[in-house]
Amino acid sequence: MSSRKESQEGNNMHGDNSGNSPAKKHFVLKLIPPRPTFAEDMTNEERAIMKQHAAYWKDKADHGVAIVYGPVLDPKGVYGLGIIEVDDEGQARTFSEDDPAVKSGIVKTELHPMQAILGKR
Secondary structure (H helix, E strand, C coil), rough: HHHHHHHHCEECCCCCCCCCCCCCCCEEEEEEECCCHHHHHHHHHHHHHHHHHHHHHHHHCCCCCCEEEEEEECCCCCCEEEEEECCCHHHHHHHHHHHHHHHCCCEEEEEECCHHHHHHH
């Protein structure tokens, strides 16, 4: 019965939750730039912050938190998207809030739980 509740809360569904360790939860993180043309016309200061942002998420990927992340090349305006694997929503919010681009105030984020189905990694 608990597996239905867990999947509704955004837990993974790849069946590797063995032993007593709780299943990880997945969240989609959308990074919303300050303007549709941001990717093309960043100031030098914004570009430096976005380099810190990229390094921050690269570290999270290297540690297995960020499963995938990067810019989405939408013709209406580029935005960032990441899928993260964490213990709970609080941890997901902390990772989002600690992002240098978010801390600087140049971008906003949306965070949503995801019912992820993962293949073997």
